[in-house]
Amino acid sequence: MVLQSLYFSALLLATLSGVPGLAGSARGGRVASWMLTGSALCALGLAGSVLYGGLAWQAELRWALPGAHFLFRGDPIGTFILVPATLVPAILSFYAEGYWSDGAHADTAPGLRLFFGVSVGCMILLTAAANAVLFLFGWEIMAILAFLMVTTSDQDAAVREAGWIYLVASHTGALMLFAGFALLALGTGTGFDLGPMRPGFASTSAGTAAFLLLLGGFLLKAGVGPLHVWLPGAHAAAPSHVSALLSGLMLKMGILGILRIIAWTPDPPLWWAGLLTGLGAASGIMSMAFALGQKDLKRLLAYSSIENVSVIALGLGLALAGKSLGLPALVLLGGAGALFHLLNHALLKPLLFMGAGSVMHATGTRDLERLGGLARAMPRTAFLFLAGAFGICALPPLNGFAGEWLIYLGAFRAIQPQGWVWAVVTLASLAVIGALTVACFTRAYGIVFLGEPRRELGGPAHESPRSMTGTMAVLAGICLFIGLFPAALGRALQAAAGDLGPGLPPLGGLAGLGALTLVAVIGIPVGLAAWQAIRKSPSSRSITWDCGYAAPTARIQYTASSFSRMLTDAFRWLLLPIERVPRIQGLFPRETRFQSQAPDTLLDRGMNPAASFVASVLSWLRFLQAGHLPIYLLYVVLTLVALFAWTLQ
Amino acid sequence: MIRTLARPALLLLAQMVLTLVLAPLLPGIVNKVKALFAGRVGPPVFQLYYDLARLLRKGAVFSRTTTGVFLAGPAASVAVPFTAALLVPMGGATAPVSFAGDAVVLAYLFGVARFFVVLAALDTGSAFEGMGAAREVTFAVLAEPALFMGLATLARLSGGPSLAPMLTAAGQGWRAAGGPLALVLTAWVIVFLVENCRIPFDDPNTHLELTMIHEAMVLDHSGPPLAAVLYGASLKLWVLGALVVKLCLPHRGTWWIDWPAFLGGMTLLACGVGVVESIMARLRMRRVSQALIAAVVSGTFGFLLLLLA
Structure with a gap:
């Protein structure tokens, strides 16, 4: 009973967190933050009991809807995801008090806070929902609230368009899930209550269709390419703390769905794993190529989110392959690696989006070609963004490395006659993605925070208030702690990955997470000692030498475009950049400019033209949309009558 | 108790002292070989030691553009190879620190160094250093998979992802799996030359900034x-x-054979680098990525060959 009350307290506190602020009190933001913190504490208590104490819980309530009832089940996978899904929003809410304050945004702040809280409530619901109708209920509300939050600044046409694309994509995914869950009901034999499929169902045509529909719906939410088209625009358009919520957590609800599919399927066919690994590898490399072509800091971070869910998909592909091939070590390492990476990304990406928000707060722009040298004006933001960038590159000793390390270990375990394809694809793509990420984030940090400003900004940049940098510091501290002591999560990972298949070996025997602590304990002091030693040497200050320039200007610096030029050229066939190359004529050419931009190839050259074509073909159906309510009610009645007639026959 | 601890402690001490003391000798040997090829006397083998001593006595000049990250580059470029040296077996069959997955840690440690060195370069706001940084991150995209394909081959040979057993198995395995190992060696020599900015991929001595990467x-x-x-x-x-040396060196199990053999191997490698630098010209920038693709392909072929054999 205690566990149930903890869960429902978390759910209610989060859902209602925005309500007190609606009255117009000045303290609404602070109340919401503390309510979300309370929700996070409940979730932590729950996680301690379920993941470390091995307890489980269930709650059931009636619901008048046919096929539906309120069935909640607290399993380790859901509980593992519940922790970041409550903890990070609490931190983001404190950040939002400074970033999107009631004073500066009186018209939107209270509503945004309400949507924020309810969408967190929806995520809490999704982590434990064990009935398909209940799950879809939470899923739909979350999607609609995300749309409302993305379009907060809807006076901007680009924001409206991004919100529209998000809404379409999200409903396409929901439709796939409706169909997928309906087919799944054939396999579970428990109606719309979710649970394991019977053996053999996965290989039937209904099982195949159910898998493809569910995978499609979940991947669309997770943003794995080529189903990512809605993601960059939506993440760039939303206020930064909302982008952080979308990217850090809502994408992970798609991953949660895929984890559930793996857990429910006792005998997945091998091609499921092939599909997931193939998509993960292709989408990971593709997204980094696009990230390197971006000049908008938030779009760059959005593409990096696609890369991270792709890495998670690689881990899940390994787990599925292990389940098909009967290699439990693969299931454990792939699954635990995916879960760990999910947690790490849920902490690191919000940190980076908060950094981006801080930069926009200070300079009013997120255009990389205009920024530069911010580290001197805003040292705290710079340092925390650096921590996030370092972590997202999956470099030791921050947390990002530990998760990818488990996936690497899984890939090495797959080097066997049956599983070697997974080993080659996972190892090679992770290595390429890793190097591309370093390129992408040295570019992001180096261009925004180092060097000199590349264009004149409106005014001098200033450091953000402590409420913003302080909350970023909390997140960075959690990341550092997990990076230094990843073994502390060993039992939780074991418990959560244990849901994915029966008879998994102990994690400690396959991957000694404590060894990472040892490496960090050796490496960090050596690095700090070297840094101290050279810092203390006598020094003088001058201009950048640059091989003898007497008066260097900011315009001769490398820019965001020139830094990634070699890599974007290598991916030219994919990026299809739009360029305006000036022709230089005569002995004294006039001033001229080179312009280049990399829009999302798939969206702008694939889906948008295709969608316009379909729309023009189907335009004759428009007479159905008359806009009168009674007509729509008539449609509903006619449909119901038709359905009754169908069931009667 | 003391006896069981004494061996690892001795190994740790020997390996770290030899690494820290002898490492600056390698560039000296390379330069001496190059001088011999060119018919010059060349700088003394200990030149780098003299240079280091001289630089440490001098003061530093920092650009007014730079921030704290500027010093993180040099600090990481010392701390990373220092930590990595603990993971690599040198004279013996084991490394001072060895665990399943240390091969991945090794590769990512060098990623840490790259991260900070590139940021230190961008910190100056200089076009030349930005150019070098852009090239560094670009070529790493191909160097990493080449390294990992080699690691996968060795993991297949030794049965696990730990570096010391992997390299020992490779040293012993040349008779049974010579073909795959030769392909891995090819891949790793290319990665070794690229990562250490040697000719034919980069030139540590040139002062023509437009053609350089690391310098x-x-x-x-x-x-x-x-x-x-x-x-x-x-x-x-x-x-x-x-x-590279341990990949080729069989392991005998007696320290007075293995350590001299390892040091001899390192000397030979340095001489080899010197010979390559003397008889080859620097490749054009475009060719560097082609050579790296060759390394990836070579490593992958090695893996497949071993798997199917």
Whole structure:
């Protein structure tokens, strides 16, 4: 009973967190933050009991809807995801008090806070929902609230368009899930209550269709390419703390769905794993190529989110392959690696989006070609963004490395006659993605925070208030702690990955997470000692030498475009950049400019033209949309009558 | 108890002292070989030691554009190879620190160094250093998979992802799996030369910034930070060289054979680098990525060959 009350307290506190602020009190933001913190504490208590104490819980309530009832089940996978899904929003809410304050945004702040809280409530619901109708209920509300939050600044046409694309994509995914869950009901034999499929169902045509529909719906939410088209625009358009919520957590609800599919399927066919690994590898490399072509800091971070869910998909592909091939070590390492990476990304990406928000707060722009040298004006933001960038590159000793390390270990375990394809694809793509990420984030940090400003900004940049940098510091501290002591999560990972298949070996025997602590304990002091030693040497200050320039200007610096030029050229066939190359004529050419931009190839050259074509073909159906309510009610009645007639026959 | 601890402690001490003391000798040997080829006397073998001592006595000049990250580059370029040296087996069959997955840690540690060196370069706001940084991150995209394909091959040979058993199995396995190992060796030599900015991929001696990769990134370092960069580069040469040498070196199990054999191997490797630098010209920038693709392909072929054999 205690566990149930903890869960429902978390759910209610989060859902209602925005309500007190609606009255117009000045303290609404602070109340919401503390309510979300309370929700996070409940979730932590729950996680301690379920993941470390091995307890489980269930709650059931009636619901008048046919096929539906309120069935909640607290399993380790859901509980593992519940922790970041409550903890990070609490931190983001404190950040939002400074970033999107009631004073500066009186018209939107209270509503945004309400949507924020309810969408967190929806995520809490999704982590434990064990009935398909209940799950879809939470899923739909979350999607609609995300749309409302993305379009907060809807006076901007680009924001409206991004919100529209998000809404379409999200409903396409929901439709796939409706169909997928309906087919799944054939396999579970428990109606719309979710649970394991019977053996053999996965290989039937209904099982195949159910898998493809569910995978499609979940991947669309997770943003794995080529189903990512809605993601960059939506993440760039939303206020930064909302982008952080979308990217850090809502994408992970798609991953949660895929984890559930793996857990429910006792005998997945091998091609499921092939599909997931193939998509993960292709989408990971593709997204980094696009990230390197971006000049908008938030779009760059959005593409990096696609890369991270792709890495998670690689881990899940390994787990599925292990389940098909009967290699439990693969299931454990792939699954635990995916879960760990999910947690790490849920902490690191919000940190980076908060950094981006801080930069926009200070300079009013997120255009990389205009920024530069911010580290001197805003040292705290710079340092925390650096921590996030370092972590997202999956470099030791921050947390990002530990998760990818488990996936690497899984890939090495797959080097066997049956599983070697997974080993080659996972190892090679992770290595390429890793190097591309370093390129992408040295570019992001180096261009925004180092060097000199590349264009004149409106005014001098200033450091953000402590409420913003302080909350970023909390997140960075959690990341550092997990990076230094990843073994502390060993039992939780074991418990959560244990849901994915029966008879998994102990994690400690396959991957000694404590060894990472040892490496960090050796490496960090050596690095700090070297840094101290050279810092203390006598020094003088001058201009950048640059091989003898007497008066260097900011315009001769490398820019965001020139830094990634070699890599974007290598991916030219994919990026299809739009360029305006000036022709230089005569002995004294006039001033001229080179312009280049990399829009999302798939969206702008694939889906948008295709969608316009379909729309023009189907335009004759428009007479159905008359806009009168009674007509729509008539449609509903006619449909119901038709359905009754169908069931009667 | 003391006896069981004495061996690892001795190994740790021997390996770290030899690495830290002897590493700056490698560039000296390379330069001596190059001088011999050119018919010059050349700088003494100990030249880098003299250079380091001189730089450490000097003061540093920092650009007013730079921030704290500028010093993180030199610091990381010393600390990373130092930590990595603990993971690589040198004279013995084991490394001072060895665990399943240490091979991945090794690869990512060098990623840490790259991250900070590139940021230190961008910190100056200089076009040349930005150029070097852009090239560095670009070529790493191909060097990493080449390294990992080699690691996968060795993991297949030894049955696990730990570096010391992997390299020992490789050293013993040349008779049984010579073909795959030769392909891995090819891949790793290319990675070794690229990562250590040697000819034919990069030139540590040129002063033509437009053609350089690594040297262009450290143009603005001076005094003790420059000493850290140079010393770190020699440590990196030593650690990555140890990977290549151990790949080829059979393991006998007696320290008075294995350690001299390892040191002899390192000397030979340095001489080999010197010979390559003397008889080859620098490749055009476009060719560097082609050579790296060849390394990836070679490593992948090695893996497949071993798997199907």
